[in-house]
Amino acid sequence: MAGKIVTLEITDLAFDGKSVAHLDGKVVFLKGGLPGEKVEAEITVTKPRYNTGIVTKLLTKSEHRIKAKCSHFGICGGCTWQDLKYEIQLMYKQKQVYDCLARIGNLSETEIDEIIPSEEIFNYRNKMEYSFHTSGDNSFTLGLHQRGHFDKIFDLKKCHLQAEPSSKIVNWMRDYVAKEEIPVYDVLEHTGYMRFLMIRTAAGTEELMINMVTNYGDFPDPEKFIEQILPDFPEITTIVHNQNGKKSNIATGEIEKILHGPGFITEKLLGRSFRISSNSFFQTNPKQTETLYRTAFEMLGPDSNDRVLDLYCGTGSIGILLADRVKEVVGVEIVPDAIVAARKNAEINGIENIQFYEANVKDYLNAGSQEIENFNILIIDPPRAGINPRALKKMLKLKPEKILYISCNPATFSRDAANIVESGYTLPRVKPVDMFPHTMHIELVSVFYREK
Template identity: 35%
Template sequence: MINLDKGSKVKLKIVDMTHEGKGVGRTEEGLAVFVDRALVGDTVEAEITKMKKNYAEAKMVEIVEYSKDRIESRCPVSERCGGCELQELKYEKQLEMKEKKVKDALSKLAKVDVEVESIISAEKTENYRNKVNLHIENGDEIKIGYYERGSHSVVDTDSCNINSEVSRKVADLVKDWLEENHIDCVRHIVVRDSKQTGDTMVVIVTAAKKMPMIELLSDLLVEEIPEVKTVVQNINTAGGSSILGPKSRVVYGEGYIYDYVGEHKFKISPETFFQVNTDGMELLYSKVMEYAALDGSECVYDIYCGIGTITLMLAEKAKTVYGVEYVEKSVANAIENAELNNISNVEFYAGKAESVMPDLYRDGRKADVVVIDPPRKGCEKKVLEILVKVEPKKVVYVSCNPSTMARDIAFLVENGYSVQKVQPVDMFPMSSHVEAVALLTK
């Protein structure tokens, strides 16, 4: 019988890691306990924070014996900050964990035996993020940073070794200015950097439609930080976890910056989805192109195409590419990006993929290859059902969530597709997240 309650303390040998980066130990009775910040090889004393029927969650009280893979964190607040989970794990072990995460999802959830290629490591493990969402906690002293693990309390930090140097300068300046001027309506600061041009966009997210002296803050940002080329106010009066609200106004500059993926130029607005690791994105998309193996004769569908980052690369090698995206503003940006890069063999459609794909098929525009890059929740089942009816010869599936990728792959395998190979890519060093590309054929 397991005699544990919330608050109980237990000594555990950590033998595995969860997909979220928590250490896994087992009590003498065999109950799995997930321990925040614990690493494989650690022996820890942990305090139970939550009891479930088949497992428990715990916080670390003390490391009794250190893992040989544990290193000193370069982040002074990594014990509390929820920005990343693996600062204290050797990078080569982070890669092993992420590769295993992909393999486990495919074998246990999709139940397929497939070649998983060795994970592609990141070119940079520090200062790699081109976008930073910083939360603000107003009070006697303003805090700017990421949320504390398991809460919405902000961990104030002077530096972050995964963010850009410019974002640190912006955060420091904004914090000092807000405190000096007693402004308490700012909820978040979003900083976006262009790797290619060095230009920076600052988005000030406010809880009110009007922010006192925002023009003065904008002028100060531009004067003190030369990289800042545009400042935008975004208005988010609703509660919840969404960073950006529905309305924005340009305070300074054009309201956008440009960045590149390979030779392709893209317009980046406050709402634009653009992978946060530019170097990693190029590695990921080159693998997409390798798996697609286009010879110039193909008709390609790019589902969940966003602003066309993958679409335009496909268009360089395919006969025709049709991009499908539900968010109308992203489709408008994609059309603009195609014009910006003088690419004419693409068409973009705003709408649900399960509605657009049948129309394309009925019009005689049958796909030879379909590329899918869904959000973390994976594909809607209707999308997969339509995909099976369209019968492309190849499906290239891009995922930021191995579990939902495995679920969707299982459906495709049940409906006649075979998984040829899968490539994990580390785009998020120091965190437990991993991207993967899968090739399926019929």
């Protein structure tokens, strides 16, 4: 069957951005194509329960198909839906939330509010991680991953997700590394030096950080580098160098050196200031983050007597924004840099009724301190994998009155939500918020109420 060319009608979009069709009673996940389109496709993999394939020819076009703005669209692993009208992207995201809640969570009675669109659909990101790649010869690329390939990077000329000068810095950097003959990291052989270029911006203050992530060793001639890059990009307010000599291909470092400026940028959210360092999590669509947090607080309805436990707190933004409306907040986060930033953020915003602990949520809950018995509100904002089941059990033992759960993955949210509801909570509604136009990512806000 693999290699066979077939004619298919696309009926849906799947969670990972692929399109969905059916062939001989089996589902086919396709790269390319939009619902309503008739396509010619090559079957690439056959499995007992499904096939995968790739669209080779469009036989009819969907009325919702538009011309993608980006010249890298189709190759780039970043945007999967740039060729689909934005309002239709939103419709499919809404449907995916519905499908996950019904299918995984068995929660078809929970109301799903209409998804909140992103105010900006281009240039909305404040952080991009560009990868260096070489196959061992003298040539290299600097850009983003090719769709579906962890080990293939294409040379990026312009990305429309982060405003300029982001792409211009990428192109400058590629020339600099080539001119200076700085070796590039080979991800398969684990040799070479340059690994990532991260660019972070702060819309509220117009500050800009570049962070070079390399294999072990000092950055060659940093003074010369700074002298050359700053006149070309006066927008850069800080430059940091992180060394990551581990095999895991992530853009965070074990050793950080500040080469220029303060080593952080400051963003403003809902009137407060937040320090963002190179290695800590910060929401990537700042305008929409304000909408997300505002929505979350409206749904939660905080009270001045509330004691709030903010789990997976990152740089502390949710707790800090909530602190003056409640009695006290405790934030827990695993990344040491994020906790340093969270404490600093509380200080620069003059917040005194908040404390932060650097810990794995599971360990913090296991430690069984008396303090944790007193929280009546739980805020949970975990990574995409959702909540560790043992940690969730511990959270539920605290019997909080309300749980505000913010999720970036409707599938793991639905799994966790089913467990929360089973242990005596109601989930009247969830509110999807679109933080990432043109990608399949969906953010959700929800509040669980303990049944009396």
